[in-house]
Amino acid sequence: MKKLLSVLLVTLLVAGLMTSALAGTADGKKIALVGKSAGNAFFEIAAASFKEAGEGEGATIDVVYPEAATADAQIKVLDNLISQQPDAICISANDFNALQAKLEEAMDAGIKVSSFDSAPNPASRQVFVNQAGTVAVGQALIDAVYDMAGGEGQWAILSATSQATNQNAWIDAMKKLAEDEKYAKLELVEVAYGDDEPQKSTDQTQALLDNYPDLKVICAPTTVGIMAAAKLVQDKPDCNVKITGLGLPSEMLEYTGADDAHSCPYFYLWDMQLLGKLSAYATIALINGDITGAEGETFSVEGLGEFSVTAADDGGTEIVQGLPLQFNADNIEEMAKLY
Amino acid sequence: MNLKKLTGSREFLLFIIVIAMFAIVSVVNPVFFSFNAVTDMLKNNAVTLVMALGMLGVMLVGGIDISITSTLALSGMTIGMLLKYNHISSTLLAFVIAIAIGTACGALVGLLISRAGVPPIIASMGFMYIYRAMGYLISNGGEWASAAALGSFKNFGTDKLMGLSKVIWIIIVCYIVFFFVMKWTRIGRQVYAVGSNAEAAEVSGIKVKNIKLMVHTVMGFLAGLAGALQVAVYASAMPNMAQGGEMDVIAACVIGGVSMSGGRGSVIGALLGALIMAMIPKALPLLHIDALWQNMIKGVMILAVVVINVILQRIAQRNALARREM
Numbered sequence: 001m002k003k004l005l006s007v008l009l010v011t012l013l014v015a016g017l018m019t020s021a022l023a024g025t026a027d028g029k030k031i032a033l034v035g036k037s038a039g040n041a042f043f044e045i046a047a048a049s050f051k052e053a054g055e056g057e058g059a060t061i062d063v064v065y066p067e068a069a070t071a072d073a074q075i076k077v078l079d080n081l082i083s084q085q086p087d088a089i090c091i092s093a094n095d096f097n098a099l100q101a102k103l104e105e106a107m108d109a110g111i112k113v114s115s116f117d118s119a120p121n122p123a124s125r126q127v128f129v130n131q132a133g134t135v136a137v138g139q140a141l142i143d144a145v146y147d148m149a150g151g152e153g154q155w156a157i158l159s160a161t162s163q164a165t166n167q168n169a170w171i172d173a174m175k176k177l178a179e180d181e182k183y184a185k186l187e188l189v190e191v192a193y194g195d196d197e198p199q200k201s202t203d204q205t206q207a208l209l210d211n212y213p214d215l216k217v218i219c220a221p222t223t224v225g226i227m228a229a230a231k232l233v234q235d236k237p238d239c240n241v242k243i244t245g246l247g248l249p250s251e252m253l254e255y256t257g258a259d260d261a262h263s264c265p266y267f268y269l270w271d272m273q274l275l276g277k278l279s280a281y282a283t284i285a286l287i288n289g290d291i292t293g294a295e296g297e298t299f300s301v302e303g304l305g306e307f308s309v310t311a312a313d314d315g316g317t318e319i320v321q322g323l324p325l326q327f328n329a330d331n332i333e334e335m336a337k338l339y
Numbered sequence: 340m341n342l343k344k345l346t347g348s349r350e351f352l353l354f355i356i357v358i359a360m361f362a363i364v365s366v367v368n369p370v371f372f373s374f375n376a377v378t379d380m381l382k383n384n385a386v387t388l389v390m391a392l393g394m395l396g397v398m399l400v401g402g403i404d405i406s407i408t409s410t411l412a413l414s415g416m417t418i419g420m421l422l423k424y425n426h427i428s429s430t431l432l433a434f435v436i437a438i439a440i441g442t443a444c445g446a447l448v449g450l451l452i453s454r455a456g457v458p459p460i461i462a463s464m465g466f467m468y469i470y471r472a473m474g475y476l477i478s479n480g481g482e483w484a485s486a487a488a489l490g491s492f493k494n495f496g497t498d499k500l501m502g503l504s505k506v507i508w509i510i511i512v513c514y515i516v517f518f519f520v521m522k523w524t525r526i527g528r529q530v531y532a533v534g535s536n537a538e539a540a541e542v543s544g545i546k547v548k549n550i551k552l553m554v555h556t557v558m559g560f561l562a563g564l565a566g567a568l569q570v571a572v573y574a575s576a577m578p579n580m581a582q583g584g585e586m587d588v589i590a591a592c593v594i595g596g597v598s599m600s601g602g603r604g605s606v607i608g609a610l611l612g613a614l615i616m617a618m619i620p621k622a623l624p625l626l627h628i629d630a631l632w633q634n635m636i637k638g639v640m641i642l643a644v645v646v647i648n649v650i651l652q653r654i655a656q657r658n659a660l661a662r663r664e665m
Binding site: 199 | 376383386480482485487569572620625627630631
């Protein structure tokens with residue numbers, strides 16, 4: 001009898017949960033998601049996750065792509081959207097300043113404007129959802145180097161081009177973090193540039209191996225670089241250098257593993273799924289008035305906890321997603337299907 | 340063989356430059372002086388080496404083709420996607436498809452130049468954009484075909500035949516074939532004739548239009564082959580691969596003494612030029628030259644080799660002239 005009762009109670013509880021899940025926080029709301037251009041596999045992962053999370057809360061999500069990856073084409077898209085009056089627009093901007101007039105028009109028309117992936121300027125948005133911050137990426141990478149080198153020894157960086165802003169920001173973050181006493185026994189011997197070109201990246205990696213016979217780790221925060229380096233090292237059975245950095249799981253599947261047969265134990269990338277989900281919840285929070293985009297506000301995301309709105313470097317506000325996602329022997333197979 | 344003729348030739352001077360560069364780098368960094376280092380270098384420059392032969396033919400008739408790396412990307416990307424989605428799995432078939440696509444691409448460029456009379460730089464510029472865009476379209480807008488997706492095809496980049504990488508064997512075969520064809524066959528001599536004086540060639544019964552069509556078709560054939568090699572060597576196909584690499588190929592030919600106005604140049608020259616182009620980016624980091632300076636020095640070295648070559652040749656010519664006056 002007791003058992004029956006408990007079964008009944010659990011059933012009721014589950015049923016209750018299900019109905020409450022059905023009654024989402026954004027029932028009947030319309031959100032338009034504006035991408036940079038069609039055909040960016042990376043963005044589409046985030047968009048799919050955004051759609052899933054938004055629809056899970058009862059909203060209708062329209063993913064719209066401009067004809068070309070330009071601000072002009074996005075303005076056309078925005079013109080159309082404003083006349084349709086969705087509850088919110090979430091945009092990945094093709095230009096920092098050029099969309100301001102249109103997005104202000106949208107906000108004046110009562111449409112909430114959030115952004116993710118690539119931000120329009122502070123006046124054009126209410127809040128921006130930022131992928132892993134520069135310091136978080138730098139921290140993850142320097143820790144990976146520390147781990148793979150066994151706490152001491154020589155390491156090198158293989159970057160894309162010397163002018164790539166994001167690359168330099170991560171490299172600077174790594175260098176700064178490496179000043180900490182913990183990393184004192186790590187010696188950064190060189191920053192090489194492979195221009196995101198397999199041929200040059202191979203030459204540069206080979207030169208690093210030749211010039212520094214005691215090299216332990218190469219950290220390549222660029223997808224082409226990490227792949228070229230991982231391939232070169234893996235093809236040399238007697239080379240024990242380890243590769244890490246930022247890469248795409250499908251590109252790195254062949255080279256990632258915990259054993260000596262693989263050149264890359266693990267590497268990182270933003271969690272595009274998480275970015276999409278978080279952006280969906282942030283946009284819904286804007287619609288429902290839980291947040292307005294002012295610094296210090298907080299909102300909660302199911303299964304992910306509390307997030308807060310903080311000041312962004314560009315003078316606006318942002319929600320920082322957090323740590324990059326690690327890809328290792330355990331999850332790479334699964335993730336390679338996605339990214 | 341006449342020693343004076345040998346030492347006076349442009350190829351010989353280039354050969355000295357190659358040996359000197361090799362020696363200097365080997366002294367500074369002995370790592371460079373090894374069989375593995377050299378074969379690695381050749382493999383990493385297979386694409387430039389192979390396409391330099393095609394460019395030699397094109398430049399000999401006074402043309403130029405800047406669409407070649409787009410052709411490379413289109414053919415390489417096509418087999419990458421075919422392998423990725425399991426439409427094909429045979430390495431040989433992949434090579435055949437890549438070469439067929441490349442040949443068709445080259446023939447189109449050649450038709451436009453020889454039949455419609457469009458200047459080579461313009462015609463190939465148009466196709467440079469078209470083929471590159473087609474590469475992107477085939478890749479579903481930027482997808483890559485990576486190592487795991489390429490199956491056994493990528494083994495071609497690491498497999499060896501008689502102790503030498505298969506990729507290097509392909510380079511060797513290409514150079515031997517070209518050496519013979521350009522030097523000892525009628526068609527090879529006709530290419531030189533068209534480049535030296537197209538009108539005279541036409542009058543003497545050479546179908547100039549067909550020769551022009553042929554050199555571009557051969558260029559396409561080699562660009563398609565290079566596409567397959569690129570995918571095998573780097574175990575990845577991406578739509579933006581080798582972008583800008585056509586300049587390295589043209590530079591290899593120019594360094595090798597191939598005249599931009601046609602008629603002059605040789606297979607050996609193209610080989611030496613391509614070797615110099617391969618050695619520069621390999622050597623600079625080994626010499627611990629700062630990364631930011633490497634492109635600058637690469638440019639200076641290209642110009643320096645060409646200028647040295649021109650000066651030495653003038654001296655040789657003056658000496659020859661002086662001998663004649665005596």
